[in-house]
Structure formats: C-alpha cells, structure tokens
Amino acid sequence: MLSIQNVVKRYGALKAVDDLSLELKPGVLGLIGHNGAGKSSLMQMIATLSKPSSGRIWLDGQDIVAKPDLMRRRLGYLPQDFGVYAQLSALEFLQYFAALKGVRDPARIQRLLELVNLAPHAKRQAASFSGGMRQRLGIAQALLNDPDVLIVDEPTAGLDPEERLRFRQLLSEIGFSKLVIVSTHIVSDVENMAGHLAIMRQGRLIAFESPAELLERARPRVWSAELAPGDYEALRGQVHVLQSQRLGEQIRLRMAADQQPCSTARLSEPSLEEALMALRYAQQDSPAAALGLAA
Structure with a gap:
C-alpha cells in the first residue's frame, strides 16, 4: 500500500x-x-x-x-x-x-x-x-x-x-x-x-x-535477581540495569546481559520496553549482535 x-x-x-x-x-x-x-x-x-x-x-x-x-x-x-x-x-x-x-x-x-x-x-x-x-x-x-x-x-x-x-x-x-x-x-x-x-x-x-519477534530476540538477555545491597553495588557496574526496586533488606533487580550475571539470576520474561533496551545494549556492546543492523 x-x-x-x-x-x-x-x-x-x-x-x-x-x-x-x-x-x-x-x-x-x-x-x-x-x-x-x-x-x-x-x-x-x-x-x-x-x-x-x-x-x-x-x-x-x-x-x-x-x-x-x-x-x-x-x-x-x-x-x-x-x-x-x-x-x-x-x-x-x-x-x-x-x-x-x-x-x-x-x-x-x-x-x-x-x-x-x-x-x-x-x-x-x-x-x-x-x-x-x-x-x-x-x-x-x-x-x-x-x-x-x-x-x-x-x-x-x-x-x-x-x-x-x-x-x-x-x-x-x-x-x-x-x-x-x-x-x-x-x-x-x-x-x-x-x-x-x-x-x-x-x-x-x-x-x-513485530513485537513478538523483538521479544523473542531479547528473551535470552533479560534476567532478574534479588540481591543484598552490597552484592547489588558490586554487580551494577558489570551489567546493564533495566529496573531496580528496594524490597526490605533486598534489592530486586532486572538486567540485560549476554550470560547469567550472578548465581541467583534467572531468565525473566521481558516487557517490550525492556526488550528494546536489552537489544540496544547488545548492539552497543557488539554492533553485529542483537538487531543485526548498523547503528
């Protein structure tokens, strides 16, 4: 059309x-x-x-x-x-x-x-x-x-x-x-x-x-974990933080990383906004990765 x-x-x-x-x-x-x-x-x-x-x-x-x-x-x-x-x-x-x-x-x-x-x-x-x-x-x-x-x-x-x-x-x-x-x-x-x-x-x-295709690309890169504040401070410089929230004595963290960033991290279903951010970070880290297109 x-x-x-x-x-x-x-x-x-x-x-x-x-x-x-x-x-x-x-x-x-x-x-x-x-x-x-x-x-x-x-x-x-x-x-x-x-x-x-x-x-x-x-x-x-x-x-x-x-x-x-x-x-x-x-x-x-x-x-x-x-x-x-x-x-x-x-x-x-x-x-x-x-x-x-x-x-x-x-x-x-x-x-x-x-x-x-x-x-x-x-x-x-x-x-x-x-x-x-x-x-x-x-x-x-x-x-x-x-x-x-x-x-x-x-x-x-x-x-x-x-x-x-x-x-x-x-x-x-x-x-x-x-x-x-x-x-x-x-x-x-x-x-x-x-x-x-x-x-x-x-x-x-x-x-x-499509949104579904972008979510599929991002699923292997979005992780969640609950960490003590000290562990969070040690990790935050090594990953791309998508969201963080203080819950009592713990910090709930959602992050983008190519590999499991810490032993307690688990793959987590991304929102579309998180998927776009995760793929953007992947492209910054490796221009040939993620979207597969030049920035």
Missing part, C-alpha cells in the same frame, strides 16, 4: 533521514525513536508536508512526491500539538474542518462524534475539554475524509491513564482496516496494538519487526 524507497532528508549537512526503506500495509505501525531520531521528518514526508532530498514514496503505485494531492485526499493527520478553536463547540469544530476538506455529509460528523465518544458533548465548547477529549476530537477531524492513511504524533502525551487506554483502543480499532502510523517514544503506547515496530536511530531504520 505505502512504499518508502531509499528516502533521504537533508537539512544542510545533517541527514535527518538516512536511506530509509519500508513497505507498509493496513494495520498499526509503531514508529519508535528518541527525540532527534528522524521520526517527525519521516512523517512530514509521508504527509507531503516536505519533500525527500532523494528517494521515492509511493501510495498504491502512485508517486506522492510528484503528485502530493494523491496522498492528501487519502490522509488523516493528528500532530503532537493539536489546537482547538476555543469559541467553537465540538460539533462546530468538525463542521468547520468538514467544509475545509469538502465533506458534505452531516451524518458522518455525527458518526465520528459517536466513534470517539464525544456525542454527549457535541455542543460543549472545545476549550473546556480535557486533554484526552481534545485528542479524541483531533482523531475525529483526522477521520473526516475517511482516510486510508492515518498519522498520529505522540498521541498520548499528557493524558491520564484512563484516557490513554481509551485512546489506544480507538487507534487499534481504526487499524483493523486502515494504515495507522503512531509516532512515539513511549513504548507502552504501541505495545499491545502495533503489528509492527519501525525503530529509528540517528535517521536510520535499525529494526522493522
């Missing part, structure tokens, strides 16, 4: 995106990387807000760099900093954006309000909405034109736990039939909804795998 071929984005001497290729189909893609990894530059090129310095991007066989309107008609986009017009109600806000996008079906606006659970608040001023309600209103405006590609940037930043769960479920359901690209550095945002993860570092794609 969406084909990204050898894309490079330069800003002067800086390569924000460096020879990146991806083939994407409907489903949820988690785009993961630290600030400065190149995620925003990549999304802006997919959304036709900027052009690649080189390389090509195709949507169903059509070159969207040469013909950006082909993507814009089929795109929904929710930026990280989504603003609302304070004086408009949720209904008026969607009516305004529907007019901008050429959507003339009032029933669609009502269906979207129901989809994002804002129908009871349709006539309430958007300025009074919580962060989660604003994000849901943002998703509704992004879906007005029934897009085939939906891009959301750091969608759960600032949301409380309940709103975060609700928002993730909404994106997951949209991904049943559409391509949803979720850019985030919060791994838990995509852990249970993304079919694949695209992990970027310094402009390069270092992994493109």
